[in-house]
Amino acid sequence: MKGIIFAILAGGFITLQGVANTSISNGIGTWQAATITQFTGFIVALLVMLSIGDRSWMGFKQVKPIYLVGGAFAAFVIFTNVKSIQLSSVTIAIAAVLIAQLTTAFIIEGKGWFEVAKQRMRMPQFLGLALMIIGVLILTF
Template sequence: MMIGILFAIVAGSFVSLQNIFNSKVNEKVGSWSTTTFVLGLGFLASLTMGVLFEGKRFFLLQNMEPWYWLSGLIGVGVVSCLVQGIRLLGPTYAISIVLISQLVFALLLDSMGWLGLERIPLTPSQLIGALFIVCGIMVFKLVGKKEHQEAVNLS
Protein backbone atom coordinates (compact mmCIF):
# COMPACT_ATOMS: atom_id res chain seq x y z
CA MET A 1 0.00 0.00 0.00
CA MET A 2 2.84 2.40 0.80
CA ILE A 3 4.30 1.99 -2.68
CA GLY A 4 0.88 2.81 -4.17
CA ILE A 5 0.73 5.95 -2.02
CA LEU A 6 4.24 6.91 -3.12
CA PHE A 7 3.33 6.43 -6.79
CA ALA A 8 0.20 8.56 -6.30
CA ILE A 9 2.25 11.35 -4.68
CA VAL A 10 4.82 11.26 -7.49
CA ALA A 11 2.02 11.27 -10.10
CA GLY A 12 0.42 14.30 -8.47
CA SER A 13 3.77 16.09 -8.51
CA PHE A 14 4.29 15.20 -12.16
CA VAL A 15 0.79 16.40 -13.09
CA SER A 16 1.43 19.75 -11.39
CA LEU A 17 4.78 20.15 -13.12
CA GLN A 18 3.36 19.13 -16.48
CA ASN A 19 0.52 21.63 -16.16
CA ILE A 20 2.92 24.48 -15.44
CA PHE A 21 5.16 23.46 -18.35
CA ASN A 22 2.12 23.09 -20.63
CA SER A 23 0.85 26.56 -19.75
CA LYS A 24 4.28 28.06 -20.50
CA VAL A 25 4.46 26.27 -23.85
CA ASN A 26 0.89 27.43 -24.59
CA GLU A 27 1.95 31.07 -24.05
CA LYS A 28 4.46 30.70 -26.88
CA VAL A 29 2.80 28.41 -29.44
CA GLY A 30 -0.94 28.03 -28.74
CA SER A 31 -3.22 25.33 -27.41
CA TRP A 32 -3.24 22.78 -30.20
CA SER A 33 0.50 23.00 -30.77
CA THR A 34 0.98 22.48 -27.03
CA THR A 35 -1.34 19.46 -27.02
CA THR A 36 0.44 17.96 -30.03
CA PHE A 37 3.88 18.63 -28.55
CA VAL A 38 3.00 17.20 -25.11
CA LEU A 39 1.24 14.09 -26.36
CA GLY A 40 3.82 13.54 -29.12
CA LEU A 41 6.70 13.60 -26.65
CA GLY A 42 4.65 11.38 -24.33
CA PHE A 43 4.15 8.92 -27.18
CA LEU A 44 7.87 8.81 -27.96
CA ALA A 45 8.81 8.40 -24.29
CA SER A 46 6.18 5.69 -23.73
CA LEU A 47 7.20 3.83 -26.88
CA THR A 48 10.87 3.93 -25.92
CA MET A 49 10.27 2.82 -22.31
CA GLY A 50 7.77 0.16 -23.38
CA VAL A 51 10.18 -1.40 -25.85
CA LEU A 52 13.07 -1.20 -23.38
CA PHE A 53 11.20 -2.73 -20.44
CA GLU A 54 8.70 -5.06 -22.14
CA GLY A 55 10.33 -5.93 -25.45
CA LYS A 56 8.02 -7.72 -27.90
CA ARG A 57 5.29 -8.05 -25.24
CA PHE A 58 4.78 -4.31 -25.58
CA PHE A 59 3.08 -4.85 -28.95
CA LEU A 60 0.68 -7.62 -27.81
CA LEU A 61 -2.61 -5.78 -27.54
CA GLN A 62 -5.16 -8.57 -27.90
CA ASN A 63 -8.21 -9.03 -25.69
CA MET A 64 -8.84 -5.31 -25.27
CA GLU A 65 -12.30 -3.83 -25.34
CA PRO A 66 -12.59 -1.58 -28.41
CA TRP A 67 -13.62 1.43 -26.32
CA TYR A 68 -10.32 1.28 -24.36
CA TRP A 69 -8.68 2.80 -27.43
CA LEU A 70 -10.53 6.06 -26.71
CA SER A 71 -8.17 6.89 -23.85
CA GLY A 72 -5.79 8.61 -26.26
CA LEU A 73 -8.60 10.90 -27.39
CA ILE A 74 -9.45 11.57 -23.76
CA GLY A 75 -5.80 12.54 -23.24
CA VAL A 76 -6.17 15.20 -25.94
CA GLY A 77 -9.16 16.57 -24.06
CA VAL A 78 -7.29 16.51 -20.75
CA VAL A 79 -4.28 18.42 -22.03
CA SER A 80 -6.21 20.98 -24.09
CA CYS A 81 -8.79 21.65 -21.35
CA LEU A 82 -6.11 21.97 -18.66
CA VAL A 83 -4.05 24.35 -20.75
CA GLN A 84 -7.08 26.57 -21.32
CA GLY A 85 -8.26 26.29 -17.70
CA ILE A 86 -4.85 27.32 -16.39
CA ARG A 87 -4.66 30.18 -18.89
CA LEU A 88 -8.07 31.50 -17.87
CA LEU A 89 -8.07 30.76 -14.12
CA GLY A 90 -4.44 30.37 -13.07
CA PRO A 91 -2.79 27.12 -11.98
CA THR A 92 -4.03 26.87 -8.39
CA TYR A 93 -7.68 27.57 -9.10
CA ALA A 94 -7.79 25.40 -12.24
CA ILE A 95 -6.09 22.45 -10.55
CA SER A 96 -8.37 22.82 -7.52
CA ILE A 97 -11.39 22.44 -9.78
CA VAL A 98 -9.72 19.53 -11.58
CA LEU A 99 -9.13 17.78 -8.24
CA ILE A 100 -12.76 18.21 -7.22
CA SER A 101 -13.93 16.96 -10.61
CA GLN A 102 -11.61 13.94 -10.45
CA LEU A 103 -12.82 13.06 -6.98
CA VAL A 104 -16.50 13.36 -7.87
CA PHE A 105 -16.14 11.31 -11.05
CA ALA A 106 -13.98 8.66 -9.35
CA LEU A 107 -16.59 8.26 -6.61
CA LEU A 108 -19.34 8.05 -9.22
CA LEU A 109 -17.49 5.53 -11.38
CA ASP A 110 -16.54 3.38 -8.37
CA SER A 111 -19.98 3.43 -6.78
CA MET A 112 -21.76 2.64 -10.05
CA GLY A 113 -19.19 0.10 -11.26
CA TRP A 114 -19.04 1.75 -14.68
CA LEU A 115 -16.37 1.17 -17.35
CA GLY A 116 -15.56 -2.31 -16.08
CA LEU A 117 -14.67 -1.22 -12.55
CA GLU A 118 -15.57 -3.35 -9.57
CA ARG A 119 -18.63 -1.78 -7.93
CA ILE A 120 -17.68 -0.29 -4.59
CA PRO A 121 -20.69 0.99 -2.66
CA LEU A 122 -20.45 4.63 -1.62
CA THR A 123 -20.30 4.81 2.16
CA PRO A 124 -21.17 7.78 4.35
CA SER A 125 -17.53 8.04 5.45
CA GLN A 126 -16.35 8.26 1.82
CA LEU A 127 -18.93 10.94 1.11
CA ILE A 128 -17.91 12.91 4.22
CA GLY A 129 -14.24 12.56 3.28
CA ALA A 130 -14.91 13.82 -0.24
CA LEU A 131 -16.90 16.75 1.13
CA PHE A 132 -14.04 17.62 3.49
CA ILE A 133 -11.62 17.66 0.56
CA VAL A 134 -13.96 19.85 -1.50
CA CYS A 135 -14.48 22.20 1.46
CA GLY A 136 -10.73 22.30 2.11
CA ILE A 137 -10.01 23.30 -1.47
CA MET A 138 -12.73 25.96 -1.33
CA VAL A 139 -11.39 27.37 1.96
CA PHE A 140 -7.86 27.32 0.55
CA LYS A 141 -8.95 29.23 -2.53
CA LEU A 142 -11.30 31.67 -0.80
CA VAL A 143 -8.87 32.50 2.00
CA GLY A 144 -6.04 32.83 -0.52
CA LYS A 145 -8.18 35.18 -2.64
CA LYS A 146 -9.04 37.31 0.40
CA GLU A 147 -5.39 37.50 1.52
CA HIS A 148 -4.31 38.38 -2.02
CA GLN A 149 -6.92 41.13 -2.23
CA GLU A 150 -5.78 42.54 1.14
CA ALA A 151 -2.15 42.52 -0.04
CA VAL A 152 -3.13 44.33 -3.25
CA ASN A 153 -5.09 46.93 -1.26
CA LEU A 154 -2.08 47.58 1.03
CA SER A 155 0.32 48.20 -1.85
Protein backbone atom coordinates in the same frame (compact mmCIF):
# COMPACT_ATOMS: atom_id res chain seq x y z
CA MET B 1 2.04 1.42 -0.19
CA LYS B 2 3.52 1.30 -3.71
CA GLY B 3 0.17 2.45 -5.09
CA ILE B 4 0.23 5.55 -2.90
CA ILE B 5 3.81 6.35 -3.95
CA PHE B 6 2.86 6.09 -7.62
CA ALA B 7 -0.23 8.26 -6.99
CA ILE B 8 1.94 10.93 -5.33
CA LEU B 9 4.35 10.83 -8.27
CA ALA B 10 1.43 11.06 -10.70
CA GLY B 11 0.08 14.11 -8.89
CA GLY B 12 3.46 15.80 -9.07
CA PHE B 13 3.91 14.98 -12.75
CA ILE B 14 0.39 16.17 -13.62
CA THR B 15 1.07 19.50 -11.93
CA LEU B 16 4.47 19.88 -13.62
CA GLN B 17 2.94 18.97 -16.96
CA GLY B 18 0.14 21.51 -16.49
CA VAL B 19 2.56 24.32 -15.71
CA ALA B 20 4.86 23.39 -18.62
CA ASN B 21 1.94 23.09 -21.03
CA THR B 22 0.61 26.48 -19.95
CA SER B 23 4.00 28.03 -20.70
CA ILE B 24 4.07 26.34 -24.12
CA SER B 25 0.47 27.39 -24.75
CA ASN B 26 1.24 31.03 -23.95
CA GLY B 27 3.84 30.96 -26.71
CA ILE B 28 2.21 28.91 -29.46
CA GLY B 29 -1.39 28.04 -28.53
CA THR B 30 -3.23 25.48 -26.45
CA TRP B 31 -3.93 22.82 -29.09
CA GLN B 32 -0.35 23.17 -30.31
CA ALA B 33 0.86 22.58 -26.75
CA ALA B 34 -1.40 19.52 -26.51
CA THR B 35 0.04 18.20 -29.78
CA ILE B 36 3.64 18.63 -28.64
CA THR B 37 2.87 17.07 -25.27
CA GLN B 38 1.10 14.07 -26.80
CA PHE B 39 3.92 13.55 -29.30
CA THR B 40 6.74 13.79 -26.77
CA GLY B 41 4.77 11.56 -24.38
CA PHE B 42 4.39 8.98 -27.14
CA ILE B 43 8.13 9.08 -27.91
CA VAL B 44 9.12 8.69 -24.25
CA ALA B 45 6.62 5.86 -23.64
CA LEU B 46 7.77 4.09 -26.82
CA LEU B 47 11.45 4.38 -25.86
CA VAL B 48 10.80 3.10 -22.33
CA MET B 49 8.72 0.22 -23.65
CA LEU B 50 11.40 -0.75 -26.17
CA SER B 51 14.23 -0.39 -23.68
CA ILE B 52 12.65 -2.68 -21.08
CA GLY B 53 11.78 -5.28 -23.69
CA ASP B 54 8.22 -5.80 -22.48
CA ARG B 55 6.31 -7.46 -25.32
CA SER B 56 2.96 -7.71 -23.51
CA TRP B 57 1.66 -4.81 -25.62
CA MET B 58 1.28 -7.28 -28.48
CA GLY B 59 -1.84 -8.64 -26.73
CA PHE B 60 -3.76 -5.44 -27.42
CA LYS B 61 -6.24 -7.42 -29.52
CA GLN B 62 -7.61 -8.81 -26.26
CA VAL B 63 -8.54 -5.30 -25.09
CA LYS B 64 -12.07 -4.10 -25.80
CA PRO B 65 -11.92 -1.59 -28.69
CA ILE B 66 -13.62 1.16 -26.66
CA TYR B 67 -10.70 1.15 -24.20
CA LEU B 68 -8.11 1.57 -26.97
CA VAL B 69 -9.18 5.18 -27.47
CA GLY B 70 -8.54 6.07 -23.81
CA GLY B 71 -5.40 7.99 -24.73
CA ALA B 72 -7.48 10.37 -26.83
CA PHE B 73 -8.87 11.79 -23.60
CA ALA B 74 -5.37 13.11 -22.86
CA ALA B 75 -5.71 15.79 -25.56
CA PHE B 76 -8.75 17.17 -23.77
CA VAL B 77 -7.10 16.75 -20.38
CA ILE B 78 -4.20 18.88 -21.57
CA PHE B 79 -6.41 21.53 -23.19
CA THR B 80 -8.75 21.91 -20.21
CA ASN B 81 -5.90 21.81 -17.70
CA VAL B 82 -4.02 24.56 -19.53
CA LYS B 83 -7.13 26.72 -19.84
CA SER B 84 -7.99 26.26 -16.16
CA ILE B 85 -4.47 27.30 -15.11
CA GLN B 86 -4.55 30.30 -17.44
CA LEU B 87 -7.94 31.43 -16.17
CA SER B 88 -7.43 30.81 -12.44
CA SER B 89 -4.16 29.66 -10.87
CA VAL B 90 -2.14 26.48 -10.61
CA THR B 91 -3.38 25.80 -7.08
CA ILE B 92 -7.07 26.34 -7.81
CA ALA B 93 -6.90 24.48 -11.11
CA ILE B 94 -5.22 21.41 -9.65
CA ALA B 95 -7.56 21.38 -6.64
CA ALA B 96 -10.60 21.53 -8.92
CA VAL B 97 -9.13 18.79 -11.12
CA LEU B 98 -8.65 16.58 -8.06
CA ILE B 99 -12.25 17.11 -6.98
CA ALA B 100 -13.49 16.29 -10.48
CA GLN B 101 -11.32 13.16 -10.56
CA LEU B 102 -12.56 12.03 -7.18
CA THR B 103 -16.20 12.69 -8.08
CA THR B 104 -15.81 10.79 -11.36
CA ALA B 105 -14.09 7.93 -9.52
CA PHE B 106 -16.99 7.80 -7.01
CA ILE B 107 -19.48 7.50 -9.85
CA ILE B 108 -17.45 4.85 -11.70
CA GLU B 109 -16.94 2.75 -8.56
CA GLY B 110 -20.48 3.30 -7.33
CA LYS B 111 -21.93 2.09 -10.64
CA GLY B 112 -19.26 -0.52 -11.36
CA TRP B 113 -18.59 0.93 -14.81
CA PHE B 114 -15.63 -0.04 -17.03
CA GLU B 115 -15.25 -3.44 -15.36
CA VAL B 116 -14.29 -1.76 -12.06
CA ALA B 117 -15.42 -3.56 -8.92
CA LYS B 118 -18.60 -1.91 -7.63
CA GLN B 119 -18.08 -0.12 -4.31
CA ARG B 120 -20.66 1.31 -1.95
CA MET B 121 -19.85 4.90 -1.11
CA ARG B 122 -20.45 5.70 2.53
CA MET B 123 -20.69 8.87 4.56
CA PRO B 124 -16.91 9.18 5.20
CA GLN B 125 -16.22 9.27 1.45
CA PHE B 126 -18.87 11.91 0.86
CA LEU B 127 -17.62 13.90 3.84
CA GLY B 128 -14.07 13.77 2.44
CA LEU B 129 -15.27 15.08 -0.92
CA ALA B 130 -17.25 17.85 0.79
CA LEU B 131 -14.16 18.88 2.78
CA MET B 132 -12.13 19.06 -0.43
CA ILE B 133 -14.76 21.30 -2.03
CA ILE B 134 -14.79 23.52 1.05
CA GLY B 135 -10.98 23.67 0.86
CA VAL B 136 -11.10 24.87 -2.76
CA LEU B 137 -13.67 27.50 -1.84
CA ILE B 138 -11.41 28.71 0.98
CA LEU B 139 -8.41 28.81 -1.40
CA THR B 140 -10.46 30.76 -3.94
CA PHE B 141 -11.49 33.53 -1.57
